[in-house]
Amino acid sequence: MSIRLKTLLTGVVASVAAAGSALAAYPERPITMIVPFAAGGPTDTVARIVGEHMSKTLGQTVVIENVTGAGGTTGITRGAQAAPDGYTIMMGHMGTHGAAPALYPNLKYDPTTDFTPIGLAAGTPIIIVTKKDFAAKDLKEFIAKMKAEGPKLNEGNAGVGSVSHTTCTLLTSQLGIKTARVTYKGTGPMINDLVGGQIDFGCDQIVSVAPQIKAGTIRALAIATPERSPALPDVPTTKEAGMPDYQVSAWNAVFGPKALPADIAAKLNDALVKALDDENTRKRLLDLGGTIADKPGRSQAALQKLVESEVARWTPVLKAAGISAAVNPAGATSGATPPPAAAPAPAAAPAQK
Amino acid sequence: MLEVISNLALGFSVALTPTNLVLCFLGCLIGTLIGVLPGVGPIATIAMLLPITFGLDPIGALIMLSGIYYGAQYGGSTTAILVNIPGEATSVVTTLDGHQMAKNGRAGVALGTAALASFAAGTFATLVVAGLAVPMTGLALKFGPSDRFALMVLGLVFAVVLARGSIIKALAMIVFGVLLSTVGTDGETGEDRLTFGLAQFADGIEFAVIAMGIFGFAEILKNLESPEARDVVRGEIGPLLPSRQDIKDSAGPTARGTLLGSFLGILPGNGAVLAPFASYTLEKRIAKDPSRFGRGAIEGVAGPEAANNAGAQTSFIPLLTLGIPPNAVMALMVGAMTIHGLIPGPQIMTKQPDLFWGLIASMWLGNLMLLVINLPLVGLWVRLLKVPYRLMFPAILLFCCIGIYSIGNKPEDVMLTAAFGFIGYSLLKLGFEPAPLLLGFVLGKLMEENLRQSLSKAGATLLSLFDSPLAASLLGFSALLLLIAVLPSVRKSREEVFQE
Numbered sequence: 001m002s003i004r005l006k007t008l009l010t011g012v013v014a015s016v017a018a019a020g021s022a023l024a025a026y027p028e029r030p031i032t033m034i035v036p037f038a039a040g041g042p043t044d045t046v047a048r049i050v051g052e053h054m055s056k057t058l059g060q061t062v063v064i065e066n067v068t069g070a071g072g073t074t075g076i077t078r079g080a081q082a083a084p085d086g087y088t089i090m091m092g093h094m095g096t097h098g099a100a101p102a103l104y105p106n107l108k109y110d111p112t113t114d115f116t117p118i119g120l121a122a123g124t125p126i127i128i129v130t131k132k133d134f135a136a137k138d139l140k141e142f143i144a145k146m147k148a149e150g151p152k153l154n155e156g157n158a159g160v161g162s163v164s165h166t167t168c169t170l171l172t173s174q175l176g177i178k179t180a181r182v183t184y185k186g187t188g189p190m191i192n193d194l195v196g197g198q199i200d201f202g203c204d205q206i207v208s209v210a211p212q213i214k215a216g217t218i219r220a221l222a223i224a225t226p227e228r229s230p231a232l233p234d235v236p237t238t239k240e241a242g243m244p245d246y247q248v249s250a251w252n253a254v255f256g257p258k259a260l261p262a263d264i265a266a267k268l269n270d271a272l273v274k275a276l277d278d279e280n281t282r283k284r285l286l287d288l289g290g291t292i293a294d295k296p297g298r299s300q301a302a303l304q305k306l307v308e309s310e311v312a313r314w315t316p317v318l319k320a321a322g323i324s325a326a327v328n329p330a331g332a333t334s335g336a337t338p339p340p341a342a343a344p345a346p347a348a349a350p351a352q353k
Numbered sequence: 354m355l356e357v358i359s360n361l362a363l364g365f366s367v368a369l370t371p372t373n374l375v376l377c378f379l380g381c382l383i384g385t386l387i388g389v390l391p392g393v394g395p396i397a398t399i400a401m402l403l404p405i406t407f408g409l410d411p412i413g414a415l416i417m418l419s420g421i422y423y424g425a426q427y428g429g430s431t432t433a434i435l436v437n438i439p440g441e442a443t444s445v446v447t448t449l450d451g452h453q454m455a456k457n458g459r460a461g462v463a464l465g466t467a468a469l470a471s472f473a474a475g476t477f478a479t480l481v482v483a484g485l486a487v488p489m490t491g492l493a494l495k496f497g498p499s500d501r502f503a504l505m506v507l508g509l510v511f512a513v514v515l516a517r518g519s520i521i522k523a524l525a526m527i528v529f530g531v532l533l534s535t536v537g538t539d540g541e542t543g544e545d546r547l548t549f550g551l552a553q554f555a556d557g558i559e560f561a562v563i564a565m566g567i568f569g570f571a572e573i574l575k576n577l578e579s580p581e582a583r584d585v586v587r588g589e590i591g592p593l594l595p596s597r598q599d600i601k602d603s604a605g606p607t608a609r610g611t612l613l614g615s616f617l618g619i620l621p622g623n624g625a626v627l628a629p630f631a632s633y634t635l636e637k638r639i640a641k642d643p644s645r646f647g648r649g650a651i652e653g654v655a656g657p658e659a660a661n662n663a664g665a666q667t668s669f670i671p672l673l674t675l676g677i678p679p680n681a682v683m684a685l686m687v688g689a690m691t692i693h694g695l696i697p698g699p700q701i702m703t704k705q706p707d708l709f710w711g712l713i714a715s716m717w718l719g720n721l722m723l724l725v726i727n728l729p730l731v732g733l734w735v736r737l738l739k740v741p742y743r744l745m746f747p748a749i750l751l752f753c754c755i756g757i758y759s760i761g762n763k764p765e766d767v768m769l770t771a772a773f774g775f776i777g778y779s780l781l782k783l784g785f786e787p788a789p790l791l792l793g794f795v796l797g798k799l800m801e802e803n804l805r806q807s808l809s810k811a812g813a814t815l816l817s818l819f820d821s822p823l824a825a826s827l828l829g830f831s832a833l834l835l836l837i838a839v840l841p842s843v844r845k846s847r848e849e850v851f852q853e
Binding site: 038039040041044045048049052064065066067068069070074103151152153154159160161179180181182183184185186188189191192193195196197198199207210211212214215217284287288 | 399400403404407494495496497498538539540541542543552555556671675676677678679681684685686687688689691692694696697698699700761762763802805806809810811812
């Protein structure tokens with residue numbers, strides 16, 4: 001009874017406050033977080049784990065809306081054009097806010113100026129993997145083999161603009177070689193053929209390859225982070241293994257549309273930071289092999305800096321490789337053919353309804 | 354063998370807990386409902402229901418989500434039979450004879466046959482998953498890109514055989530379907546193809562958009578044009594359940610369909626989609642009187658339905674043994690597992706036997722529940738056909754639109770479906786069949802991917818497509834089958850020419 005009364009009173013107070021000042025009451029209704037990739041993919045998983053805890057802090061549900069297509073740029077375009085009232089935010093990532101300007105010349109947004117950065121959520125490190133009986137046993141042998149017979153090696157990637165595609169492009173451009181590139185729709189079919197020995201190597205996010213590495217169905221050569229991952233402690237870093245410049249991670253970060261009021265952005269950032277401090281949330285992200293930014297790395301300013309440096313880094317690499325999507329896009333829409341850039345991997349369209 | 358039994362005992366001890374039973378039932382019920390609603394598919398539903406499963410324990414969540422998936426397979430055939438709308442690529446074939454049976458007043462028999470065949474297939478496929486998961490995974494991994502390409506070519510040849518009327522028209526439809534599948538961004542170079550510069554086409558066209566438009570919307574246009582034929586089934590409702598003779602007729606096709614489906618389901622790149630087509634082709638080939646097909650042959654419902662359900666079950670194998678999802682729904686299951694903190698991979702079988710075997714046991718229980726849900730519903734569904742068409746068609750249109758919108762939250766998709774409705778209507782008027790078009794569309798994408806994968810390997814030439822013995826024999830078989838299909842009509846037209 002008293003609880004009910006209390007709820008009622010809170011409700012009245014809240015609506016009065018809302019009438020008085022919209023800002024004071026924020027958030028007074030559910031917040032939509034656009035995930036530009038299919039449900040179930042790495043970005044979606046991070047968004048749901050983080051969003052669940054943010055809901056607790058904000059007192060309103062963070063609803064995940066998957067808007068897929070064009071390597072994630074469809075959803076981000078929609079988010080960029082939303083009203084800056086704090087009720088539409090989005091989970092961007094390395095592809096949508098780093099590689100996209102180079103991949104899509106007609107991109108309808110500028111990652112560096114069209115958003116209000118809210119904060120970095122998690123990174124998922126990239127691992128260089130080979131089929132299990134590949135001749136090169138470690139990164140040094142691999143580099144030597146790549147330099148000697150690059151065009152004879154089959155490199156698998158999950159589609160133009162996907163994480164595996166852009167990060168492998170970075171790898172081959174740093175080595176100054178070309179390989180035979182075999183393109184798949186999504187990470188799943190690519191890993192399938194890597195396990196089956198149909199292709200020689202690939203680069204992908206830890207979350208997609210870790211279970212195979214642990215089971216010994218594929219082999220990991222190096223992880224592209226400064227430190228080893230607790231999820232795979234036996235895999236050496238690129239620094240240890242002989243390619244210190246190859247540092248790359250598929251990061252996920254929360255953005256709002258441009259000109260989000262500063263206090264709303266601060267409130268969202270605070271909810272994100274609290275989520276990343278929560279034991280359970282941390283554990284779930286770390287179990288996936290994800291990395292969580294330290295305190296200074298979670299600020300709005302740090303995210304803005306990250307976006308600027310990523311755009312600056314990917315543009316020359318991808319332009320030099322001659323990869324771009326003419327009108328808009330890369331990749332596929334819908335649940336079935338997941339956006340290359342995040343993709344856990346589904347196969348072809350037919351399973352859809 | 355003993356091991357399998359003790360493992361299954363473990364599985365049933367997990368699946369038979371009251372909570373998991375309720376979850377399994379809920380999943381099957383939701384699956385049936387969304388399967389019946391045209392357009393609303395398992396992908397959109399599982400994605401929407403994902404958040405509510407957060408509070409459940411992971412096994413229960415997976416049991417429910419899988420229930421939705423195979424429940425939708427059951428429900429999908431209902432729509433295909435009653436209103437001629439294939440909800441999924443796998444129920445395209447069911448429309449051919451299933452809807453004809455409904456028109457002949459045998460809707461109840463068709464629905465009952467579909468449910469019984471699906472149940473038989475589901476039971477067998479559950480045993481396959483339990484006993485042969487590991488060796489079958491090894492077999493599937495041997496399929497390289499060129500083998501998969503050859504398999505898809507064979508699938509296209511099936512489409513020619515499927516055709517009822519003119520072979521030339523069927524070929525034209527297949528090519529049209531393949532062309533439609535090439536719309537969108539080129540997977541390898543990122544260039545736009547056939548998009549007319551429109552961003553909406555950049556990601557290609559959804560299967561559901563074409564299927565709803567060409568089958569559903571076009572069918573409605575056609576029905577509205579002739580008022581007297583409007584009611585989907587006029588007059589006699591006929592028997593509700595298959596007779597003894599019907600069951601006898603469908604036993605063979607069910608068994609063959611189950612075997613085909615069980616095998617094709619494990620192939621990566623959604624081989625399961627081929628299963629109903631393969632089964633239909635096989636039945637039509639071995640039938641004493643192939644001309645009955647397309648006019649309501651019960652074999653044309655039993656075989657493909659069995660194949661479709663068996664494929665749906667065995668497509669769990671790559672997910673459970675390797676952690677690799679073979680299709681979009683399974684990819685979503687991977688996501689569900691990941692969110693629940695279970696990262697699927699090759700070790701799930703040894704590290705979480707309760708999950709692995711519990712899920713398998715729940716599959717069989719789910720199939721049993723689906724039979725129990727579906728058989729009594731047959732009467733209800735059939736009565737639905739008695740609803741006046743002026744009430745029925747707006748409802749069908751509405752559900753189609755909701756379903757299409759739910760796929761990608763894109764209004765453009767709904768408009769595009771309307772456009773395909775007109776295309777479908779024109780095709781009907783001109784005597785073209787839509788089924789080969791849909792198969793061409795579905796297989797076109799897969800063929801292109803696998804062909805380009807084969808050809809972009811180091812040192813590959815067109816001839817390397819024949820390098821693998823499997824690919825070479827599949828391609829050879831396709832050529833032979835095509836020849837057999839085309840020759841009679843060539844000869845016939847020659848004769849006609851001479852007669853003139």
